[in-house]
Amino acid sequence: MERALVRANNLQTKFDVIARHARRLGFERCAYGVRIFDSFTRPKTRMINNYSKAWQQRYQEAGYLGIDPSVAHGLRSHAPLVWSTDLFRSALQLWDEARESGLRYGWAKSFFDADGCVGMLTVARSHEKLTSSELAILGYQLHLLADAAHRHLSAQVRKDEPDDFPLLSDRELEVLRWTADGKTSEEAGILLEVSPNTIKFHMKKVIEKLSVANKVAAIARVVSRGLLV
Numbered sequence: 001m002e003r004a005l006v007r008a009n010n011l012q013t014k015f016d017v018i019a020r021h022a023r024r025l026g027f028e029r030c031a032y033g034v035r036i037f038d039s040f041t042r043p044k045t046r047m048i049n050n051y052s053k054a055w056q057q058r059y060q061e062a063g064y065l066g067i068d069p070s071v072a073h074g075l076r077s078h079a080p081l082v083w084s085t086d087l088f089r090s091a092l093q094l095w096d097e098a099r100e101s102g103l104r105y106g107w108a109k110s111f112f113d114a115d116g117c118v119g120m121l122t123v124a125r126s127h128e129k130l131t132s133s134e135l136a137i138l139g140y141q142l143h144l145l146a147d148a149a150h151r152h153l154s155a156q157v158r159k160d161e162p163d164d165f166p167l168l169s170d171r172e173l174e175v176l177r178w179t180a181d182g183k184t185s186e187e188a189g190i191l192l193e194v195s196p197n198t199i200k201f202h203m204k205k206v207i208e209k210l211s212v213a214n215k216v217a218a219i220a221r222v223v224s225r226g227l228l229v
Helices: 002-007 011-024 053-061 069-076 089-100 132-160 170-180 185-192 196-210 215-224
Strands: 029-036 044-049 105-112 118-125
Touching (some): 011 044, 011 132, 053 089, 105 132, 170 185, 170 196, 170 215, 185 196
16 A cells, blocks of 8 residues: 555545555545644645545535534544444434434544644445444454545645745744743843844744744744644
């Protein structure tokens, strides 16, 4: 599978490799979604699946992405989940319509990257309930499939949609690190052997580059990208 994913040169062909392996595990449908938090208020979301066209259209038109409990779970936890009535209790219409569309039994798992990227693979089928004994057998293979999907598909999404996060200089990152540590401009200036005005200048440039309102928002954005570790 890894070789096939490396050879595939676009998102669709990479997804087709994942879908093919999902079928071998007994799931005729699968979906991958990734959310990249370039902005806390405007994260980028990209989804690809082999669900029926009718269900894809219904899901989008009804705005189900915003109320889907499986998506909500995937955004806050990397623990795998199995679809159930209890899971979808807050969105029973979504659950009923999904089942009518042949999406009756499903499994999903998310992966989280240091820069805030979250990706989730879902596999689904129309028949045969997922039992604990089947999951005991397939669990590890499903985990590997989800891991491969996230690594390769999220990388392709990033390649297709170039990162527009501004490039920050080493000095700007140093100023942000000390500011995040609670240092004043005077204290950071002493540590970096520059004047307080120089610290303020660099912070002003960072705020302008990131198009944020203040240094707190600037630090939050940079931390979300894993740039202050």
